[in-house]
Amino acid sequence: DGGITQSPKYLFRKEGQNVTLSCEQNLNHDAMYWYRQDPGQGLRLIYYSQIVNDFQKGDIAEGYSVSREKKESFPLTVTSAQKNPTAFYLCASARSGLSSYEQYFGPGTRLTVT
């Protein structure tokens, strides 16, 4: 089955630790995105990538880093510089970022930092 997978579903970390969230897709989509969602809030864009080896900052990139070495994979690292990392993290992909294609989301990772 084609789709987007994120792992793990729940993640707990101590403050000061970096943590990497996985996102993999087998939809052959060119574009991939990372969002975070806080309770009662909308989705906010962290980073996005239109093609392999290229990515752009979204609205709230500070404290995060990404890589896009393979078309299928777009991991997100939450660094210790991120002041409020506890959130629901959603990865999405689209056929192309340069057109009007809809995005499809993975099931998300709930990160709790204490």
Next chain:
Amino acid sequence: RKEVEQDPGPFNVPEGATVAFNCTYSNSASQSFFWYRQDCRKEPKLLMSVYSSGNEDGRFTAQLNRASQYISLLIRDSKLSDSATYLCVVKWQAGTALIFGKGTTLSVSS
């Protein structure tokens, strides 16, 4: 600032009711429009794209008014399973990411 605004609700309606949500967007050059549905603690899922001519999918009808910069979603004959948060989503232009509204919560009761 680029904005997509929605009435957060909640909208509490009985089964069988017709309910409408509106959404306004700030960028008149926006290209693409969507409605997503998000269940509690789940990922958003595409409900339908919104076309200039309006479009219908079963009990759901979406309308776009470019002159007034708003999008609407009409749900007829509401079912219990329609209870969710509905996200209005806009794409400003090619090469950019989607902009999400904060969502409108619908609760359908028996």
